[in-house]
Amino acid sequence: MNIIECPHCYTRVAARSDDSCPACQQNTIETSGADRSKTQTSVPVQSALPPVCCQCGVSTHRYVEVSATVAGNAPSPLARFVTFLLMVSIVGFFLFEKESRGFQRRRDRLRVRMPQCDVCAQNGPPVLEYVDSENYRMTFVVDRAFKDAIVSVA
């Protein structure tokens, strides 16, 4: 199976046998009308990103915070509280510090500061496509120049 980036919705997909995209139903071979200056990329949360607008590629020093609450398989606050109580009563104080650090890592609010120029800001903040809560990465559709700038920094 061939994984490609759909030229229309920038999702990484396995195209159907008729070359249509399972995410947006458009033809992945037909690229007319597609904006090839855009691509999808994921950035590690709380990383320092290059001063390049993520949406048009111009140099900018304006940053906008994008945050997400991790949903889905994350345990509910009540479940986590009960687990916490159990942990504390079972393992006792000698492990408490270690555990509390573990709980901090499981915080469910992820944020990243995305560079965005004033012009693009008029169309609203960068749209978060996808959150990878396992690897602490957030995925956006971005300008290729921004992606290139990240790669050159890394």
Ligand SMILES: [Zn+2]
């Ligand atoms: Zn698509």
Ligand SMILES: [Zn+2]
């Ligand atoms: Zn811009």
